[in-house]
Amino acid sequence: MAEEARRVARVVLLDPDDRILLLHGYEPDDPDTTWWFTPGGGLEGDETHEEAALRELSEETGLTDVELGPVVWQRFCSFPFAGRRWDQDEWYYLARTRQASAAVALADPTELEARSVTGLRWWTYAELSATRETVYPTRLAELLRTLLVEGPPSAPLVLAPDIV
Template structure:
């Protein structure tokens, strides 16, 4: 796991992150559930991923984070090209994080999630993972940021496009 910045109140941290949205055959996306340690009464759903380590490619960071946060293994080539990038600014632990997030979609099977690779701060602020449809998360209203369900829909389209066989030449 790439180090989570030390929570120093008032501090602003800028970082590049790689995010992975695993999509199952039913069109559901695996999300994590947790909270900001400064606001534990307001839990939310968020994507798998984290900071890029020195010398690491975006895809390598994405598969490392996927394994550390869920126990799922994937090859960086299986991610394909990123389907989106987003600048996301939010409060966490009393500081401000400003992240440039690059998103990958990964066709995946529904699988049991393991938190064994998480850092202690992640274990302390994450209590679950589950497969969601964008519509169900919209209805639930607990997305970690407003564009999350849009990114989920993009990931579903991206994996469907990669799994749909091409039309043969005649």
């Protein structure tokens, strides 16, 4: 019987200038394989998705003054990382911060994050749409543009599965 997918809460964090915060990660066994991704992680114990989103954001960025909005996207993804396969059911929350971008830094990484995350940065839509670097979720620039132009969807948009 297949193992149930890991339940994950991610945050599409926007600053007052509509820039999105992304973390830069790499495969611990192959540091040349890198990508950018949204803050977030797995639910712990009986935590809700909302609680996990806020906890992960605080742990990864130190940000606690955040307005958590609705779930805007959901996706299933499966990928190899750190010697195992990860199957994840991810919920993406829209969130806003009023804090200055400069105040954000990798805060309290787990042991695995310490071996696989090099830092974070704020991205404008233009920078995101022009980059040739790998970014997850796939099509993030297009998704961000739609979110900025149209606002949050009335129900979460279910993204195509991302299986690597």
